[in-house]
Amino acid sequence: MKNRLKVLRAERNWxxxxxxxxxxxxxxxxxxxxxxxxxxxxxxxxxxxxxFQLPIEDIFSxxxx
Amino acid sequence: MKNRLKVLRAERNWxxxxxxxxxxxxxxxxxxxxxxxxxxxxxxxxxxxxxFQLPIEDIFSxxxx
DNA sequence: AATTTATGTCAAGCACATTTGACATAAAGT
DNA sequence: ACTTTATGTCAAATGTGCTTGACATAAATT
Numbered sequence: 379m380k381n382r383l384k385v386l387r388a389e390r391n392w393x394x395x396x397x398x399x400x401x402x403x404x405x406x407x408x409x410x411x412x413x414x415x416x417x418x419x420x421x422x423x424x425x426x427x428x429x430f431q432l433p434i435e436d437i438f439s440x441x442x443x
Numbered sequence: 444m445k446n447r448l449k450v451l452r453a454e455r456n457w458x459x460x461x462x463x464x465x466x467x468x469x470x471x472x473x474x475x476x477x478x479x480x481x482x483x484x485x486x487x488x489x490x491x492x493x494x495f496q497l498p499i500e501d502i503f504s505x506x507x508x
Numbered sequence: 509a510a511t512t513t514a515t516g517t518c519a520a521g522c523a524c525a526t527t528t529g530a531c532a533t534a535a536a537g538t
Numbered sequence: 539a540c541t542t543t544a545t546g547t548c549a550a551a552t553g554t555g556c557t558t559g560a561c562a563t564a565a566a567t568t
Contacts, residue, residue, distance in 0.1 A: 379486065393514060407556055409516065416555060419524085420482045421444065424505040434499045440489040458544060472526055474546065481525060484554085 379417045381438045383408070386430050401425050444482045446503045448473070451495050466490050 387397050394412070398405045401422065411418050418426070418438070427434045452462055459477070463470040466487065476483050483491070483503070492499045 394516095395514080403555095404557060405515090406517085406558085410556085413516075415517095417485045419555060420485050420488050420499075420503060421505065422555085423485050423488075423499075424503075427500075428505070434485075434488075435492075438485060438489075440486065440493070459546095460544080468525095469527060470545090471528085471547085475526085478546075480547095484525060487525085 379414070379438055380441060381411065383412050383426070383437065386432075386437065400429055444479070444503055445506060446476065448477050448491070448502065451497075451502065465494055 383397065387394070392400075394408045395405045398408045401408065402425070403422065407418075410416055423434050423438055426437055430437060448462065452459070457465075459473045460470045463473045466473065467490070468487065472483075472487075475481055488499050488503055491502055495502060
């Protein structure tokens with residue numbers, strides 16, 4: 379599962395910690411998702427989609443990286 | 444998390460078992476998701492989206508039912 | 509040069525997604 | 539009436555999402 383979180387953060391000049399707080403998860407969770415350690419749950423993906431006002435498919439993509 | 448799996452199945456006259464095989468998960472998993480026992484993983488949501496050729500948001504919605 | 513900030517990573521633990529195998533029930537088919 | 543099919547549900551096991559706390563390192567700040 380690839381994702382554009384790092385880019386979306388960079389566009390907003392947000393740290394992993396900023397994003398973690400916005401998503402109400404831990405910094406380690408954001409880091410683990412960004413670095414491909416695991417996939418977010420569907421509810422967390424929805425939360426990110428709402429936050430960035432993008433479809434889930436525009437943030438996450440189903441292919442390996 | 445609400446979802447339209449039951450309707451999408453019905454439109455195609457598919458059983459839970461049919462859907463489970465198409466998604467490569469167990470029948471119990473499909474049943475549990477349909478009956479709201481738990482949310483699918485993000486990869487499984489992507490698989491359903493691909494199967495039905497719909498955006499994830501058109502199959503699952505982030506509100507409780 | 510010393511301190512703070514951002515990122516990456518590890519380990520232990522809890523919660524939840526998914527499995528298999530089983531059983532119950534209602535509806536449909538024979 | 540009997541059998542099969544579809545659905546719902548349970549229990550135990552396994553894997554993964556997510557937590558906190560901790561430590562390391564590199565970059566930025568002072």
